[in-house]
Amino acid sequence: MHSICSSFFLDSRLYSGHHHFEDNDKLLRHYMDYLCFRTLCCKGPPPPRPEYDVVCIGLTGSGKTSLLSRLCSEATDNIVPTTGFSIKAVPFPNAILNVKELGGADSIKKYWSRYYQGSQGVVFVLDSASSEEDLEVARTELHSALQHPQLCTLPFLILANHQDKPAARTVQEIKKYFELEPLARGKSWILEGSSVDNMEAVKESFSQLIHLLEEKDQETGRI
Amino acid sequence: MRVKQECNSSDVGVPCTTEDELLKRSAISPEDVLGLQKITENYLCGPLENVYNIDFTRFKIRDMETGTVLFEITKPPPLESAVNKRDLEPNAGRFVRYQFTPAFLQLRRVGATVEFTVGDIPINNFRMIERHYFRGQLLKSFDFEFGFCIPSSKNTCEHIYELPPLSEELMREMILHPYETQSDSFYFVDNKLVMHNKADYSYSGGP
Numbered sequence: 001m002h003s004i005c006s007s008f009f010l011d012s013r014l015y016s017g018h019h020h021f022e023d024n025d026k027l028l029r030h031y032m033d034y035l036c037f038r039t040l041c042c043k044g045p046p047p048p049r050p051e052y053d054v055v056c057i058g059l060t061g062s063g064k065t066s067l068l069s070r071l072c073s074e075a076t077d078n079i080v081p082t083t084g085f086s087i088k089a090v091p092f093p094n095a096i097l098n099v100k101e102l103g104g105a106d107s108i109k110k111y112w113s114r115y116y117q118g119s120q121g122v123v124f125v126l127d128s129a130s131s132e133e134d135l136e137v138a139r140t141e142l143h144s145a146l147q148h149p150q151l152c153t154l155p156f157l158i159l160a161n162h163q164d165k166p167a168a169r170t171v172q173e174i175k176k177y178f179e180l181e182p183l184a185r186g187k188s189w190i191l192e193g194s195s196v197d198n199m200e201a202v203k204e205s206f207s208q209l210i211h212l213l214e215e216k217d218q219e220t221g222r223i
Numbered sequence: 224m225r226v227k228q229e230c231n232s233s234d235v236g237v238p239c240t241t242e243d244e245l246l247k248r249s250a251i252s253p254e255d256v257l258g259l260q261k262i263t264e265n266y267l268c269g270p271l272e273n274v275y276n277i278d279f280t281r282f283k284i285r286d287m288e289t290g291t292v293l294f295e296i297t298k299p300p301p302l303e304s305a306v307n308k309r310d311l312e313p314n315a316g317r318f319v320r321y322q323f324t325p326a327f328l329q330l331r332r333v334g335a336t337v338e339f340t341v342g343d344i345p346i347n348n349f350r351m352i353e354r355h356y357f358r359g360q361l362l363k364s365f366d367f368e369f370g371f372c373i374p375s376s377k378n379t380c381e382h383i384y385e386l387p388p389l390s391e392e393l394m395r396e397m398i399l400h401p402y403e404t405q406s407d408s409f410y411f412v413d414n415k416l417v418m419h420n421k422a423d424y425s426y427s428g429g430p
């Protein structure tokens with residue numbers, strides 16, 4: 001079986017490869033076997049999954065990029081602070097979320113609202129183990145988002161991340177501190193603890209969001 | 224990111240255009256390139272028109288069905304003491320040659336990630352139109368809007384390409400004629416062409 005990409009040639013001295021074909025080769029051989037198997041044994045391609053556009057915000061260091069990368073089975077050992085937007089298609093069993101993740105540094109977060117248009121849902125990530133000061137900033141930002149005209153009717157998934165850290169506040173404490181019961185009343189939101197150490201739970205949290213997105217879709221009578 | 228995908232200029236409702244016509248215009252718009260029927264011979268703008276200092280720094284392709292990364296390439300960071308840019312070939316970095324095996328043509332959904340940096344002027348509306356041709360035939364046109372770009376930012380975007388179903392015959396031809404599958408990627412800021420990159424493709428599995 002042939003691999004899909006035998007070689008790569010770039011007509012520019014400015015580029016250097018960090019293409020690792022030796023590793024890819026093995027993967028691709030397995031992949032080709034899989035493709036062959038599928039062609040012979042399956043009746044056809046699976047029906048396409050519905051897609052939803054979601055914006056992902058939260059302060060710098062809250063863990064947005066790490067969580068999303070792991071959901072895409074990507075390496076997380078060389079993650080650096082996001083200094084703009086990162087648009088990713090994150091696959092789930094019964095939907096694809098087109099996530100627009102925005103950097104959380106001060107210089108970036110002042111532009112968050114430029115990206116709200118067209119969103120169908122929001123993922124807000126916070127560091128449960130951050131300082132009092134940072135937690136307060138996170139609260140301000142979450143409240144801002146919950147009330148923003150382009151987001152206020154959308155489902156929110158709030159992830160109290162870094163639950164694995166000893167200083168992490170519990171989900172109950174976060175719920176109370178962020179005043180979610182009064183402030184988010186009438187809106188559809190989910191608050192869950194999360195940690196990159198337990199991605200199964202993270203996937204489950206996202207499934208709940210997808211459920212809300214499906215409901216909303218049916219509500220607005222979209223095909 | 225979902226992309227708009229149409230095949231013909233008539234689908235999009237724009238008149239056909241030729242490269243010669245466009246080269247005479249002072250500014251080229253998205254509608255202008257959507258009317259092109261074949262690959263251009265020349266670049267429709269020069270490197271100096273990239274006033275927003277947009278720089279592509281990484282590119283990756285993965286199969287959406289399995290998540291397998293098919294290839295990835297990164298541009299090394301510029302060295303301050305590097306060769307004087309004027310000495311380099313003016314179109315270096317604007318052309319990429321891809322070499323795939325025939326199996327690539329069987330893929331249905333491919334995720335292409337592009338990473339780019341932006342200079343210190345904010346960009347209101349960044350849009351890319353990419354047209355793929357085999358010989359004189361338009362195979363597919365992709366159109367996506369990145370929208371707003373934060374000044375001095377580094378951004379990544381993965382767009383899902385639904386690869387067009389190709390007839391056995393066409394696939395055979397594409398495999399037998401390497402590098403006759405070509406693409407033009409046009410980049411617009413506020414509906415004005417600022418960058419134009421090109422690529423060609425082999426599906427025969429060899430150099």
